[in-house]
Amino acid sequence: MNRPIPELHTQRLRLRAWRDEDLPIFAAMSADAEMNRYLLGPLTRQQSDALVARFIEHFQREGFGMWAVEAPSVAGFIGAVGLSVPRYAAPFTPCVEVGWRIAPEHWGKGFATEAAQAALAFGFKELELPEIVALTVPENARSRAVMVKLGMLRTAADDFDHPLVPAAHPLQRHVLYRLSKEDWERAQRLASPGSQS
Numbered sequence: 001m002n003r004p005i006p007e008l009h010t011q012r013l014r015l016r017a018w019r020d021e022d023l024p025i026f027a028a029m030s031a032d033a034e035m036n037r038y039l040l041g042p043l044t045r046q047q048s049d050a051l052v053a054r055f056i057e058h059f060q061r062e063g064f065g066m067w068a069v070e071a072p073s074v075a076g077f078i079g080a081v082g083l084s085v086p087r088y089a090a091p092f093t094p095c096v097e098v099g100w101r102i103a104p105e106h107w108g109k110g111f112a113t114e115a116a117q118a119a120l121a122f123g124f125k126e127l128e129l130p131e132i133v134a135l136t137v138p139e140n141a142r143s144r145a146v147m148v149k150l151g152m153l154r155t156a157a158d159d160f161d162h163p164l165v166p167a168a169h170p171l172q173r174h175v176l177y178r179l180s181k182e183d184w185e186r187a188q189r190l191a192s193p194g195s196q197s
Ligand SMILES: CC(C)(COP(=O)(O)OP(=O)(O)OC[C@H]1O[C@@H](n2cnc3c(N)ncnc32)[C@H](O)[C@@H]1OP(=O)(O)O)[C@@H](O)C(=O)NCCC(=O)NCCS
Pocket: 034, 035, 036, 038, 039, 100, 101, 102, 103, 106, 107, 108, 109, 110, 111, 112, 113, 114, 135, 136, 137, 140, 141, 142, 143, 145, 146, 149
């Protein structure tokens, strides 16, 4: 039996289960050159649909995953944000990673950060994870800005060569950002001193 996919809400966003009508929009994003500047794309429609199928399988296996993101006052689908368990081995695995892909026409409005904050809250409060990581190539300034805004910290000693990127490929080197449950809870208390969470 399929596990129900938890739905998360923020001020402007809804992180929800995937729908068939999201697939062509996600495929257009996955084929876009700007979107893929720091990813191993572009993806064909078939590869994009297969990636969404893996996101959905991940929810069934783990109870969490990469949600479809809706911005009700803006668009029915703006991208994918969520938590995943990398299936490769690296010095920081096993772990849970927070990740994001927002359609370029919606960049720069704080949507990735807002959706990721909801995913982190789910990871720390509901899943009680001790730590969540994020990773990208050093040149991906937008993605790194999101990690910093989320309160994540990078240590140069954690930099690594991504095992799924071919050796000597320009995107092989990665930076790793970490956020512990303890530091996340401390930041929550500072943001709203009266709250018990
Ligand atoms: C990374 C990504 C998800 C960010 O989405 P977004 O909704 O625009 O993110 P936000 O608006 O929450 O934050 C973006 C931050 O980057 C900053 N930024 C924008 N352009 C920048 C640039 N050229 N250099 C540095 N920072 C930049 C913004 O100013 C903003 O930070 P601020 O709020 O402090 O000003 C989006 O660009 C994307 O989908 N990229 C392609 C896929 C990808 O690379 N995913 C990450 C793989 S690890």
